[in-house]
Amino acid sequence: MKDSPTLWWDAAACSIRYIEQTLLPDEERIAECRTVERWATAIRRLEVRGAPALGVAGAYGVALAAATCSEEDLSGFMNAVRRDAATLRATRPTAINLAWGIDRVLARIGRERDIAGVRRAAVGEADAIAREDTACCHAIGEYGAGLLPDSCTVLTHCNAGALACSSWGTALGVIRSAIVAGKDVRVIACETRPLLQGARLTAWELARDGIPVTVITDSMAAHVMRTRKIDAFIVGADRITRDAVFNKIGTYMHAICARHHGIPFYVAAPLSTFDPENLADGVIIEERGREEVATIGGRTFVPEAAGVMNFGFDATPMELVSAVITDKGVREPPLDIPALLSRSTAK
Ligand code: MRU
Numbered sequence: 097m098k099d100s101p102t103l104w105w106d107a108a109a110c111s112i113r114y115i116e117q118t119l120l121p122d123e124e125r126i127a128e129c130r131t132v133e134r135w136a137t138a139i140r141r142l143e144v145r146g147a148p149a150l151g152v153a154g155a156y157g158v159a160l161a162a163a164t165c166s167e168e169d170l171s172g173f174m175n176a177v178r179r180d181a182a183t184l185r186a187t188r189p190t191a192i193n194l195a196w197g198i199d200r201v202l203a204r205i206g207r208e209r210d211i212a213g214v215r216r217a218a219v220g221e222a223d224a225i226a227r228e229d230t231a232c233c234h235a236i237g238e239y240g241a242g243l244l245p246d247s248c249t250v251l252t253h254c255n256a257g258a259l260a261c262s263s264w265g266t267a268l269g270v271i272r273s274a275i276v277a278g279k280d281v282r283v284i285a286c287e288t289r290p291l292l293q294g295a296r297l298t299a300w301e302l303a304r305d306g307i308p309v310t311v312i313t314d315s316m317a318a319h320v321m322r323t324r325k326i327d328a329f330i331v332g333a334d335r336i337t338r339d340a341v342f343n344k345i346g347t348y349m350h351a352i353c354a355r356h357h358g359i360p361f362y363v364a365a366p367l368s369t370f371d372p373e374n375l376a377d378g379v380i381i382e383e384r385g386r387e388e389v390a391t392i393g394g395r396t397f398v399p400e401a402a403g404v405m406n407f408g409f410d411a412t413p414m415e416l417v418s419a420v421i422t423d424k425g426v427r428e429p430p431l432d433i434p435a436l437l438s439r440s441t442a443k
Contacts, residue, residue, distance in 0.1 A: 097272055097305050099263050102149050104226065105156055105219055110163040112156045114144050117259055121300040132161050132180040139187040139194075142291060146260020147334045148229050151193030151368050155222035157184040158201040162211075162218040173211050178202065189380040190342055190409045191334040196368050197225055229262035232366035232423035236266050237273030240330070240364055240421040244270070247280040248327035251317065251354075254288045254344035255297035256332025256364065266364040267330040268301065270421060275307060282308045284326070286317055288344060290388045290406065314346050321357045329354045333365040336420065338433055340376035340411040347409075351416040360418040367422055372433045382408035 103114035109128065116127040118141060127143065129135045135157050138144055144153050161180035167173040181198050188194055204221040208214040244250070250271060254260075257268035264272060274281050283302055288294035295311050302309040312320060320326065329350055335342040341363050354361040371379070384406045390398035398404055414429045424436065 097276065099230075099258070101226070101230075101263050102259055102261065103144055103152055103156065105159060105223060107219070110160075112153075112160055114138070114153075115259065116143050117145055117297060118143050120259075120296050129160070131164060132157060132183065135160055136183050136187050139184065145293070146255060146257075147191040147193040147332065147369055148233070148261040148266065148366055149259070150188060150191045151197035152222070152226045152229055152262050154181075154184055154194045154197035155201045155225045157181070158198055158205070159215075159218040159222045162205065162215045168211075170209075170211060170214075173214065174206075177205070177214070188382055190382045191369075192371050193334075193368050197222075200225060226262045229366065229368075230264060232368075233261050233264035233266060233269040234273070235423040236364050236366065236421050237264060237269035237276075239423075239426050240270030240362065241274035241277050241279065243328070243360070243362060243419070243421070243426065244274045244279055244281065245327055246278075249282045249284060249325060251284045251286070251320070251326050251329045251350070251359075252298060253286040253294060253314070253317075253329075253331050253347055253350055255293040255301075256330075257298055257301045259297050259301060260332060265301075266332040266366065266421075267362075268298065270330055270362075270364050271302075271307065272305070282310075284310050284312055284320060284324075286314045286346065286350070287311055288346065289314055293344065317350055318353045321353050321359055326357070326359050328360050328362055330362045330364055330421075333363050333369050333420075334409055335379060336363070336365060336370045336431070336433070337374050337376055337379065338431055339414050340379075341414065341417055341420075342376075342379060342381070342409050342411050345407050345410050348412045348416075351412040355416050361412075361416060362419055362421055363417055364421040367424065367437060370422075370431075370433050370437060372437055376411045376413075379411070381410070384408050 257265035285294040285298040386404045
């Protein structure tokens, strides 16, 4: 099974290389980014996306800011890097990993005494975040695989695969690890309107690995849960508070349907996705442009006089979640997030 990176630092070119996800599945292109402004645009356009990958993207974004900054005295240099970091942080507000990755690199470079040291430390810390994310995904995969029957059908929404992480994936990592462990897993992927991460990305990566995958429209999910044997619903997360799981818009309605049909609803996420500070009401849900809902393939389907709502994410109340599969093990709600995070840093 393929376990190649979604984004990485090109040390020779001082740039970020990444799989340009808006082009998939038609074209698999490795793009290159050389400026913070362009990287902010790439993140906003979802050329790179998915919460754990956004953590890595934020981290490499700070490395790029340091690599391209022309200030010559350390304090001016650090101020410029922090300004760029703020620009990157503002690109996508819901996925907490983005701010987490940025803050981790900023904290690390704050200890350096000269510009060359800052540049080196930024890349080193971002590389470490990328490596750790891959290790977290494999741990999540192994813990989660134990929850699946030997032969099963799993429903998923959006893309929580290798493309949404440094590699391997969270929800799809569970499926990959179960298959590596010898289980027979079939996947039904909800298409995930409006940007089709399920149809374009989940189906592409699973098909590439030879994992059986069938795509349905989002509105077919309840019917499929009622009429087929579905063993589990597994999704990733953009942020987990004590009371809710934030994930791609549509997740909440799937969780309600899964509960109604007695299907376990699992969330797979690394600890970098947990938010110990907020409850659901304190989290900003990203709202995106009208054109993503109103147009398909360049043609407009919504009359101009009609309004459009385009929420990127929703909050699934924790009582609908059967268990959260983390890199430190499987946890059933209620979650004690501060304890979970402090145990991980105390290791
Ligand atoms: O808007 P996107 O494509 O970045 O949204 C991604 C999701 O909602 C994923 O399910 C989530 O980030 C988990 S990825 C492991």
